[in-house]
Amino acid sequence: MNQPRSATRSWVGPYGRLLSHPVLRRVLPGMLVSALGDGMSVVAVAWLAVQISPSGQAGVWTGLAVAAYALPAPLGAALLARLMRRLRAARLVAADATLRAVGLGSVALLAVAGLLDPVVYVALLALSSLLHAWGSAGAYTLIAELLPEEDRVTGNALLSTFTQAAYVVGPALAGGLTALIGPGWVIGVDAASFAVLAAAGWSISTRPAAAGETVAAGRVATLGGESAESRESAESGESAESGESADGGVVPEAGAWRTILDRPRLLGLILVTCAFFFLYGPVEVALPVHVAHELHGSPDLLGLYWTVFGIGATAGGLAGAALLRNRPPWRVVVGIIIGWGAALLPLGLTDAVAPGLAGLAVGGLIYGPFTAICTALFQRSTPPQALSRVLAARSALTIPSTALGTLLGGPVVTAMGGRPTLLISALLTIALGVSVAAVLWHARRGRRVS
Template sequence: MFSAQPGRPVPGPYRSLFADRTFRRLMPVFALSDLGDGMSVVAVAWLALTLGPDGGQGSLVGVAVAAYVLPGALGALLLGRWTRHLPAQRLLVADSAVRAVLLGAVPVAHVAGVLTPAVYVGLLGASSLLHAWGKAGKHALFVPLLPADQRVAANSVLSTSLWGATTAGPALAGLLVGVVSPVWIIGLDAMTFAVLAVQVGRTTLRDSATPRPRPATGTKSGLSILWHRPELLGLLLVTWVFNFAFGPVEVALPLFVSGDLDAGAGLLGVYWAAFGIGAVTGALALGAARRLPLWPAMLGIIAGHGVGMLPFAFTHTAVPSLIGFAFAGLVYGPYSALSFTLIQDRAPADSLTTVLAARGAVLLTASPIGAALGGFLLDRTSAPSILVGCGALMIAVVPVSAVVLKRSADRPRPHRPAHGPAEHARRTA
């Protein structure tokens, strides 16, 4: 709810959230590391272009970008035996420290004259091996510390930071690449992770007043927990298809701008900036809506995102599709916060990081597969057809998802501790 008091324009959930000393202390370093990762989106690919052999730069760019992301899925699946029992704080510190050291080794290897393509890809791949666990720890860190009615606001702030970095990071890196080598931008990213590791490591987390459940499910893998909880499994499947449907957009949009609109990279940047600004606005707005019903809101987001893609059918001017893409970003912004909140509410508290890491590993495959399919289809149809088709697929996901929700709601859930009337009403809304 919003404060009605004069001079207090900040929404109540955010005001009470930042009154928490731990959240207020850690959020700036989360935002800093998000910005570093946003800059590396450009720097990783640009450095690969400079390192690749003549005629093979494109292949090295693809390998480098994949190495910076995909090993996290492998680490989530293979390292669970050793990491699933670790506290969220320790997982986040371990991931941040590994990324700080290995990404920091990139400029060191450059100065030493040993930064070959193989060394570069190896350092990127190794740096991402724990990243699914680190991201899981980041979202699980505050669960025992914050009241349940503040989780949506906390997840909204984390999502806003990520979307803000997605918008500002590449733009900042684009400016810096004109002044310094991308090697040093990756070094800056490493420094942000070093700051994150130090700050999280030295933060003392107070014990939650809520009794912790006995570790009955701690020995189960995240995938096993997801498989035996229909609502969480349904959420994973719906989100995977949603991300898969968005994958072709990243491939088709540049061709839509250059081919159908006969424009340059500047307009492409405007499209992504509009999407990012819309996403930041949507994520921030969500934090004020404590009582927003989670499943209906997420299904509405998917449908709204699909509707936002339909104006790409108009190719005579950029205005309709630009407005539609900004709207798609606006409705998409809250999705991550809502889905994380649903998982935090439904997953066993002692296995939350394991569930989040398994979820991240599965979802990492969705967008690349969608992008590959989009590239295949572009040889056989037009970019506007693919973009509109992505929107149509998103809209079609909604009735199927409603059936999944109905089926999962009909099944009994594991017993959970009782909550107050207000919290019960929010959960069952």
Template sequence: MPTDAARFPRSSPYWPVVSHPQLRRVLPGLAVSALGDGMAVVAVPWLAIQLAPHGQQHGIWIAVAMAAYTVPSAAGTVIFGRLLRGRGGAQLAGWDAILRASALAAIPLAHLAGVLTIGLYVALLAASALLHSWGSAGRFTLVAELLPQQHHLPANAVLSTIGGFATIVGPPLAGILIGWVGPVWVIAIDAATFAALALTYRLALPANDGPARSESGASRTAGFAVIRQNPALLGLLVLSLGFFFLFGPVYVAMPIHITDDLHASATLLGAYYTAFGVGGLTGGLVAGYLRHWPLRATTIGIVVAFGVAMLPLGLGAPVGVSLPAFALAGFIWAPYMSTSMALFQRSTSTAQLPAVLAANGAILVLAVPLGTMLGGPLVGAIGPRPTLLLCAVAIVALGLIAGAIAIPRRSSRLPGDAAVTEVSASR
């Protein structure tokens, strides 16, 4: 009788995903565009520094540019709600890729024409982000459309792992390319990767209209209404919002902790983020093997465990302890998006899923920036290390509260809560 090792890779939970006749043609395009976005993390702020008017603080324009590259997707969820609700996953993701490619390509074109200013730059970044929540919703909807329920978590993990790999490889690659050709041409490469992704959606998937479009006059906020009416989805959204918000101050506290408390250089800060990224990549690969675990309990457990892993940083542990702990935090963090998306996929009909996921993404895209904004005054008031400790303790408390609320509900099924059903089915 063949062993699991002998049957690998067919015994892997990822085999049905990577061998799917349609998904396997989309995954390379997703990987290429993710790499482009990984490079944009460095290129976007670097070009903002170059375009910022002389005599003005660069930090302000960096913050504005980075916010413009993500935050407008929240507005796009509402603005385009009536138009996009009920569209198929590939169509939504494809339109997002087309808009991203067009708006980002306009940046090097404006540079060549000599008309690229910081204001135009920010406006084009904002335009590129308008459909981002719908595009993300489209990708996870495509998973629900093409795969049976038992393969949703591994498929979500594949998408998350692609993104995690890009965050490790993209920034250093961008640094090299910026030294050769400048940041504006790295953004041009990012635009080309989204054009390749759009072409992939067009050619790799059969043309169809997807689910029936919603009726004329449908609410722009229909996705928010579905979440509000489903206690399970509302609780999951609140948990995710709190989790991401409480992690936001870490982006402010970490650099100051490195410089002021540890008296170290940016090299050590880079080592922490690299360790987190490597842990995240490993955790993303492991996520697919959690498909037989109760997803709700696993999702809440991730929050608690992540907060515990962050405690050594806040407690002032030596680098030899806190650095591996931060890598462990990345390992624990990585499966969260996969498990939470699987809960949405199992708790919502395919027709409603794009609007629901877009609404979820519109809210969550604001969570980390708001937490980061809180980090400035918080670090100023209590210091960087106490801020890290407060974030870790608050995340643990959030998870424990969510667990205490969820436990009494496990024995009773909530209306429309398929997430409860999957707990019994997965046993």
């Protein structure tokens, strides 16, 4: 009888500590609201592109609009590194949210006024996403700065769960609002949500830490063995000559890519994540085509597919991180990749709706902890003074991977159809997971022999 209560306390405890943190209590509501806005944009961005596209060019401009919402992130990570790497984590979040609010707000104003054309639309979407890699890195770096190591997976899980939960509520809410008031107004709501996050981020970054907070941080958390005082120096933008690594050794200040290249496991994790997301990309094209043309279903059925996925991902993100926190992280990553591929098989093998819905629900449950587990691996292995830059470099590669897969998925679906494309994605994803497992097994075996 005491065992369930103990398990419940172990699950709730980290979230209680997270939500009681004074800084996170201010910024997390903004992150939740902006995630909901992004969930609404899944419908609104594409629908507005269809409405303003010239006759016969809806597919082209819709693809460009969806890609523009993600693909400029690598440019922002590379071209603005000298400027952005000097900012503290909260300022990275605030800068990204501010640019999002301005870019999307401009789209909304022009759309409502009837003055928006496709070229300007794509350009403004691209502008709004320019700092997204830095904003994502800033959010997870903030978790690493503020929480002890044992609570970071939980913090990562909460952030990724915001995004996953937004896919449950956001598209459904956007569908109704788009029909009622139009997609331009919905994008305006998205812009307002980022304005809320920007206000929260700027308020945190401009408020110096109290002496008591600094002492407490030194007591309860160190980042890879680094002292609170050293971390404050790095956060304030001062150029540190060296920092401490996870094993206590001295690591010279280095660029993000050098830090990654010096740690083969981090490089491998980035490549695996890119491949995983790339193989997922065609699903976003194939599933709508499968529902509309092969199942002759309605938009409500498509929404139901994404809703069950979002529910599964939300549950997996919240509970999975707590249940898997003591498991070997790389084994969890491999299990998630293989599990997601297996969950797609019902969609690729049959036209029956029920197995497909069950598969996506289970797939969401399996995928839920993926972002939290991967981010924890980075937080554990990266010197604290380089963490935000390393996470930005990772985001610069992983964020566009899905968009590139989606762009490739268009011609594949046209040539082969929706269901065969889903089957190919499932089989290749399983093959990816098995390949990663084989590489890890050989590496472990080699270490034992040596």
